[in-house]
Each structure stands twice: as C-alpha cells, then as structure tokens.
Amino acid sequence: MEVFTIENLTFKYPQGKNYALDNVNLKVNKGEFLLICGKSGCGKTTLIKHMKAALAPAGEKSGDIYYNGTLLCDVPERIQAQEIGYVMQSPDSQIVTDKVWHELAFGLENLGYKNSVIRIRVAEMASYFGIQNWFHKDVKELSGGQKQILNLASIMAVQPEVIILDEPTSQLCNIAAQEFLALLKRIHEELGITVIIVEHRLENVFPMCDRVVVMDKGKIISSGNLQQTIHNIKDNEFFDAMPVPVKICTALGAPEYKVPVNVNEGRCFLEKYMAGKNLPKESSTHYIGCGRDNIIEASDVWFRYDKDGEDVLKGLNLNVEKGSLTCVLGGNGTGKTTMLYTLCGLLKPYRGKVTVKGKNVKKWGNGLYGKVIGMLPQNPTALFRRDNVYEDISECIIDGKNADKKIEEISRLLDITDILDMHPYDLSGGEQQRCALAKVLLTEPEILILDEPTKGFDGFHKRKLAEIFKKLLNDGITILMVSHDIEFCAEYADRCALCFDGGITVSGDVTEFFSGNSFYTTSANRMAREYFPYAVTAEEVKELCITT
16 A cells, blocks of 8 residues: 555746756555655655645645545645654754653644643653653753654654654764664564655665665656666666665676675675685775874863853864865764864863964954855855855855856856755755855865765765865865765775764874774775775775775
8 A cells, every 4th residue: 555646746946947856756655664865956855845745845836645545735734743754854953842851742742632641652752762861851962863863752752654754864973873774674664654764875774775766857767676776776877875885796796686785795795706815915005194284283172162061172182284184073962063163263162272374263363264264064054144046155255356257167066056046945955065065165265174064965976075175185275074974084085083072082094094993984894804904995995806
C-alpha cells in the first residue's frame, strides 16, 4: 500500500526562472525507508515540503499528492499534524520551548491529549531515546546532536505513521550523525514507521535504506534499490556523492550489482582483491608547510558567555600558517564556533591572547572583521538582508565600477547564476550556503574563516569549492574552517586539528592526523588501513591498490 502517491507534480517559485519540480511522479510504500538525494538545488527539499501541506511553499503548482489514497489537501490538519512528522535541517529551527520535558510534551498538548496520556507518552519517549539524564535540562544546554534527537523524540511522542527528514545530520559531527541514523533505523525496523529522508552525506545513510530516489533539475532520474542506483548513476557526475566503499570498489572492478556499500563490505572486497600481492613498505608523507609566518595565533585563550557560567574555551592554543588551509574538527558542543568568533575579535576572551598578522585583536578595533577577515557563519541566512540574491551580494562590492563583472564571475564560480533573481529564503540549504559564500568572497578578505562551509553541498559542488580554495590559496589567502566533513578535510586540507573540551588536543598534517585516529578518520582509512595505514582518501587507496 502506498502512503504517498505523487502524480505529475510541477512547481515553480514566484521569482524562479526554472521549475523547482518538473512533472514528478513518485510512490512511497508503507513501511519503506526511502532516501532522496541529488545535487544541491535539484528540488529535494521542495518535494518533501509538499508532502506536508502546512510546509508547502508558495508558488505556481500543478499535479496531485495523495496521502493514504486521499488528496493531501483534503486531509484534515490535525491528521497531518499527528501522522506526518517532519524533522528540519537545523535543530534549533524546530524547538519551541525552554525545557526538554516540555518539548516532548508540546505536540501532545497542542493535539489536546489528556495529562495522563501525555505523562505516559513523555516517559516512554524519554526512556526509548535515552533522554533521562537531560530530561530536566534547559534546551539551550544541549548539543546539536541532542537537539536533533529531542526533535525526533518529540515527533515520535504523537505516534506518526510517516517521518520526513530534511538533512537531519548536516550540522552533526560524524559520530553524532551515526548515532542519530542508528536510532532512526531502529525506529523504522521496530515500529514499521515509513521514513523519507533527504541527505547529502550518504556514507552512513545509503547502506541502511530500502530505496533511493536521485533527482536532478527538478526531475527524478533514478529510483531503485542500492545496486540499481549505483548502476543507474555510474556515469553521472552525482556518482562522486556515493559512499567511499562504492567509489573505491567500483574503480577496482567490483561485479555489477554486487558493489560493496559500507566499510565492512569494502574491507571484505579488499581482502580478496589484495590476496597474494606483496605490500609495499609504505611510509607517511607529511605536509612540509609553506615556510611562512603564522597569520593567526591563539595562546592560552579562555572564554565564557556568562560571568558565572562555565568556560567554553579552556586554554585554547592554535596557530594558523599564512597561505594554508587549516581545518578544525570535533564533536558538537566542543567550542569550535566560539573559537572562530573569538579569533575574529567578535568575542572577547577573559584570559589569553589572540593575534592576527602579529597584532593583538584588541588593537584592531573595527578594522579586522569584514576587512582583513571575512567570515561565513554556520547559519548562512544570517547574512541575507535583501529581497533577491543579486541585491544581497551586490552590497558587498566596494568598487562600484567593476560590480557587474565581479558578480558575474563569482556567480559563475559558485554556480548561482540561475538563482540571482530569487529570494534567499526560497533557496535550498546548499544554494543559500553558496550565496552566503559569494557575499564573503566579494569583500576580498586576506583571511577566510568558515563555519561548516560544505554543509548542504553535494559531491559536485564540494569539488567546485575545493577549486575555489585552491585558487585563493595560490593568491596568498589564508583559510581556516570548522567542519564535520571528514572526507573533504582529508582530501583538501594542509593541516587538521581536533577540538575537544574547549581546547585543541591534537593538530598535524592530514596524513598524520587521520591515520592515527579510529573514529575521527575517513572511511577509506578504516577500510584499507590493514594494507595501507597511511592512505586517508579514496584516491590514495585506489591508486595504491592498482599499483601494488
């Protein structure tokens, strides 16, 4: 039986040039775990928003959507609210109360359940999701991973039939993302809940789904099980978004329709592939550095938001070399974002010193942030102030004579030419991210500080971003970024650092950093470390396997 039936759905945003959805036909079976993926801006989020009438965007629409055989527009709001759960991309966007226990009860209260039922449901969800230890906490005290689990638990309290999730792990570290997805899979298997999830990070979610729908330019270009999907898109540029084991094993000649989809399967494939081969005496190759001075130095930095509150930064020490790409990784709530704002001079430490270009940030005044330093915040919408993208990015141009040329170049570079007339809030998460990055780059800073710049990016646009980084580094620009994207950092960074408990616990060149970790390392390294302990990227593993 189909939970959702979508027939000939076509949709265009009010200021859009192209159709966001172009004659989409899709059936979602009851109890199915469905993954919807595709390039940034392909229509994924627009599609799933139409599956809940209260979230459907305004615009020009045709076609029909049926829920359990009834036109969705005829399904009462109360039924939709109770039976169709929706988890948003940003954990903070969905939380409406101040306490964890109240958030769990909020949906039930709004649906008019009796207090006795609410107490039972809340207790059950707190126990099932392991929330007991932070049941009475303020929501603001939770990490990003905890907030997303709370959002999922709050939805499950009303006992929905369907859960729709829009990139729920985009702001979670790799470990928190795995825990969240494992919990989601447990709900699916034990309760038979239908799961529809949109994701760019396919490493963990791809192996656990029943069916994959791939979209491109508002159309569905593939729909099938895992092996059918791999076969259908093997010649498409979106293949770069596939999990690392899929890419490595396909390149090494894995049998068609029998391609390993997770690290364990990939490890078994390599065991057979490497049988009888003489392994080389491999040694790590270290990043030597560009021989330049440190452009940012943080020494024994301590910071807290409230005078009587807990310290967020605790003796932070970090050096960033001029002209390098330095990536800082770490779990949610470890102080990474606070560190960035402190290095920019936007937050003032109560102990320790931060220098930029050899000058204490306290002495820069207003001449640092926005001039020497350009910063991309974690939430890109914080930078948007105008009614369309063109006006928004135009305000960053200093030299008015070359404004049109600069906008044309940056738009082409970041693939936003077709969305310049659109309202920033009508864009997908990845499109918003690219537009915000355009604003930052147009200020032409000497130092780029980026908070989760690859969030919402597919494999294609990550490669484009890496090309931009390479050009900027060649021009002498320094880039410091915080990221949960381990694979991107391993492939393109010069140096990596791990933030934990308000400080940097370890830093080093990419090979040294990732090959020494068990969890904060790449899928390629976990898959092939028995044979090539210092290989940390898919390309390195493929090359070593082929040449050995």
